[in-house]
Amino acid sequence: MPMNLHNTSALRPAFSLSVMLGAAWLLAACSPAGLPPPTPSVRPVLVATVKQAPLGGLPFAGEVRARERAELAFAVPGVVREVLVDVGASVRRGQLLARIDAAPQQAQLASSEADGRRLQALLAEAQRREKRLQAARDSGAATDAEWTAVQAEVQSAGEAVAAAQAQRAAAAWNHAQTELRAPFEGRVALRQLEVGQAVGAGTVVIGLEGRGREMWLAVPGSLPLAAGQTLALTGSSGSATSRVLQVSPRVEAGGSRRVLMSAPDAWATGEAVSVQLWPRDPAAVALLVPLRAVQMDAAHPAQGQVLRLPANGQVPEHVPVTLGALQGEQVEVRSGLKAGDQVVLAGGLALAAGQAVTPVSRLR
Structure with a gap:
């Protein structure tokens, strides 16, 4: 029997009920109560391995200066009438250097x-x-x-x-x-006066360098150094035996400490030299990680965090670390990590909580 297409009023209630039931079923199926949350996808991250390096093998920059130094100034004001030395000149004790009117x-x-x-x-x-x-x-x-x-x-x-x-x-x-005389035998390192120049009392006009050489270094605070300790020092002019003259008790920003050491007399003053220190304890080592891997604590420069990959899983964990001195693009880590740990270099900012990762050597 053919259906009368013009008589559909009897079908409308049944059709509407079917649509409403189907929509309700779909909403229930898509609701958070209906299904567990989706599992985050595995993301690739760039990682680096925590390395161990001998503390003595790390390079440090030092500035050589004369141990015996003097900055000379006239105690009374006046006009310069005579200058008898120039930079680089050797002088003897008591020698007349300059005179004012x-x-x-x-x-x-x-x-x-x-x-x-x-x-x-x-x-x-x-x-x-x-x-x-x-x-x-x-x-x-x-x-x-x-x-x-x-x-x-x-x-x-x-x-x-x-x-x-x-x-x-x-x-x-x-x-x-009105006369300036050399207080010791040495060399003129600075001259800041000319004949006819008016100079004030206390203005430094001549600098002298005498005997002995010393050098300031900024080294990691964990480096086991003490006053009187003898070290082998390697610089651009060769190797020499050096002695620690003074160790600053204050640890500066970045975990470094200033150390005053003796230097060979043959080394030129005023030059920045790259040296390597070799402590008595050959087992003294530092743990180094790339600086990129560390999230610094602005309020505490010696503190920070890294994302470490645990050995038995693929979900990185935040690990607090104590930092030491910078060594180029590396930074010393004093606590929180061990040699061989893997830390995230790049890709960590895009990770969700609990998200698994795949460590790679480079990110595309």
Whole structure:
């Protein structure tokens, strides 16, 4: 029997009910309560292996300087009248290096000397009167008031002479400061004055370097160094035996510590040299990881975190680490890792919590 297409009113309720049931079933199937959450996909990450390196084999940069140094300045202001040395010149102890115009100081010295002679004469005259009055007082020809007055005059004249002598000594010292002389045998390393130049008191104009050489190094704070320790030092000019002169008690940012060491006398001052230190303990080692693998703690520069791959799984874990000194693109790790651990270099920022990874040697 053919269906009457114009008579569909009886089918509409049944069709609508079927659509509603189907939609409800699909919504139930897609809801979080209906299915477990999807499993994150496995992502590739670039990894690096924590390596072990001898502490002594790491390069350090040091600056060589003279152990005996002096920065010379005129103690009085003036105009430069003579400069007798230049940079690089060898000087002996007491040698005259430079001189400023001494005319003002000479005039002051001459005036103080004249004042001293005049006051000394007044003191001598007062002392003679005191002597004459003493004889008169013994014979009863002088009063106590006269005796008291002459004694006060002698005392005042003596004080004036003492003040004049101090003034002359100061003038003589100022006159002597118009000359710069070498305090020890050495070499001129700095010259900052020319004839005719006006210089102020205390302005450094000549620098001298004497005997001995030393060098400051920034080394990892964990390096076992102590004052007096003897080390083998290798630099651009060859190898030498060095001695630790001073170890800073303060650990600086990045975990480094400053160490003062002796250096060979043949090494030039003022040059930055690359050296290697070899401690007595050959087993002293450092753990190094690429700096890219570390997420630094801005509030604590010696602290950070890395993503480490556990040996028995593929899900990276955040591991806190204590950092040491930088060695180029590597950083020393003092705690939190061991040699052979694998840490994530790149790709870790895109990982979800609990997401498995595939370690690779490079990322495409």
